[in-house]
Amino acid sequence: MAVIPVAIAGAPYEVRIEAGVLARAGEHCRPFLRKDRVAIVTDEHVAAEWRETVTASFDSVGVRSEWLVLPAGESTKSWEHLARLVDWLLEQEVERKDRIVALGGGVIGDLTGFAASIVKRGCGFIQIPTTLLAQVDSSVGGKTAINTPAGKNLVGAFHQPALVLADPLALDTLPLRDVRAGYAEVVKYGLIDDAPFFEWCEANGAKLLAGDLAARETAIAHSVAAKARIVAADEKEIAGIRALLNLGHTFGHALEAETGFTDRLHHGEGVALGMVLAARFSARQGLMSRQDAERVARHVEAVGLPATLRELGLSCDGRRLADHMLHDKKMDAGTLPFLLMRGIGQTFLAKDVDLTEVAAFLDEELART
Structure with missing residues (x-):
């Protein structure tokens, strides 16, 4: 496993890169979770490929996973889906010291990270990027945002993840x-x-x-x-x-x-x-x-x-x-x-x-x- 430290002042974290890490996501995330359940946000395409595997990985460490599955595509980075996500997180009674999991590409990572930055004035999140673009770029660095009619990524926040897990095997499922x-x-x-x-x-x-x-x-x-x-x-x-x-x-x-x-x-x-x-x-x-x-x-x-x-x-x-x-x-x-x-x-x-x-x-x- 390659472990890359991201030395952000006051909010350092690791990017862990290894083939097969998705199947052990629960093991890696467990130390960052305060409860025996976790909120996971993903899209329809990723859910079809990885929901069963990731659910089993959390089950294996005694953590129940609650899922919100959103439509795939750039249009999901919107006010509409941000509101839907925030409302769902509040329904899940997410607290400030909890960690939400973003499982997907840049759209899911950006949207979930932004929601995490504003729910109860900021709670934690974990990035599990499943596309090459997200693994090498958008999951690292803390930029989160949605798109608006005026342009791309114009509404957002800097909000660093607590952990990033990158599995190269996830790329085998992509076009x-x-x-x-x-x-x-x-x-x-x-x-x-x-x-x-x-x-x-x-x-x-x-x-x-x-x-x-x-x-x-x-x-x-x-x-x-x-x-x-x-x-x-x-x-x-x-x-x-x-x-x-x-x-x-x-x-x-x-x-x-x-x-x-x-x-x-x-x-x-x-x-x-x-x-x-x-x-x-x-x-x-x-x-x-x-x-x-x-x-x-x-x-x-x-x-x-x-x-x-x-x-x-x-x-x-x-x-x-x-x-x-x-x-x-x-x-x-x-x-x-x-x-x-x-x-x-x-x-x-x-x-x-x-x-x-x-x-x-x-x-x-x-x-x-």
């Missing part, structure tokens, strides 16, 4: 598209500040996607360690260090907004294309070589993720996409910081980007054949 979407967040860590890890991705990405367990375990552990280091240095994204984790997200969120936050474009797919666009925009600005920018695009394309805007079939112009960025939660005094690159593994926060230039660049990308 390949979902694994690819999570892989985008793995590549991100190489592009931020770890060029050798990007090289590892180039050499091993195909094996990971094909189901190689060793490659998956390496990728999860390396990604979690990278995120833990960054989050520990800047938990609430004040110093600008944690902002590096948003590489690809400004472009990606605009694309998600344009496609209606639907299955037309998964979050990880938007991040993958967003990283390609960030690289190409950086090259256009003379910040990184075109060769490096196209190297990023080639790898993204090679693993089956979108590398051009043309693939999305959008019927809009660059200005419309840039306008979506005005709703980004990172807006500060009317300006929007951008994550750009000076090279692979050399991401930095740029605060002087002109959205008019971004719109012109996106028009060029929309016309790319």
Whole structure:
């Protein structure tokens, strides 16, 4: 088992990564529970695969599990389902020192974590992520949120979990598209500040996607360690260090907004294309070589993720996409910081980007054949 400490001041916790840990979830969670019952939140897809296994694991340690099964999909990160979840937790008589379990992907983790942050002014929760994206990114770091008509993740809170359990075997139950979407967040860590890890991705990405367990375990552990280091240095994204984790997200969120936050474009797919666009925009600005920018695009394309805007079939112009960025939660005094690159593994926060230039660049990308 790989155990990665997340050294948050005042709220440290561990990420435990091991094949088969889902079948022993009760054993790992029991020391964190005050009662002989636990509230578990999941979605319909995850429940179909893992409810029986996880229930048995809690039964084995004398803990009765109470389940709320929500619809699967991004639309569940909403006011409606937040209210439903909060009401259910209150019906379960959850107390401030209790720990709720979030079993699922990023949607369930974000929604459950946010509910935990507000129920009785804050109770604990445990993350058991079942998608690659959640295992390497959203389950670690304490960002919780829901979406609103104005944009993605605009209402939320920083609320750290008490424990994270990541089982690479859970990925065997996912469609390949979902694994690819999570892989985008793995590549991100190489592009931020770890060029050798990007090289590892180039050499091993195909094996990971094909189901190689060793490659998956390496990728999860390396990604979690990278995120833990960054989050520990800047938990609430004040110093600008944690902002590096948003590489690809400004472009990606605009694309998600344009496609209606639907299955037309998964979050990880938007991040993958967003990283390609960030690289190409950086090259256009003379910040990184075109060769490096196209190297990023080639790898993204090679693993089956979108590398051009043309693939999305959008019927809009660059200005419309840039306008979506005005709703980004990172807006500060009317300006929007951008994550750009000076090279692979050399991401930095740029605060002087002109959205008019971004719109012109996106028009060029929309016309790319």
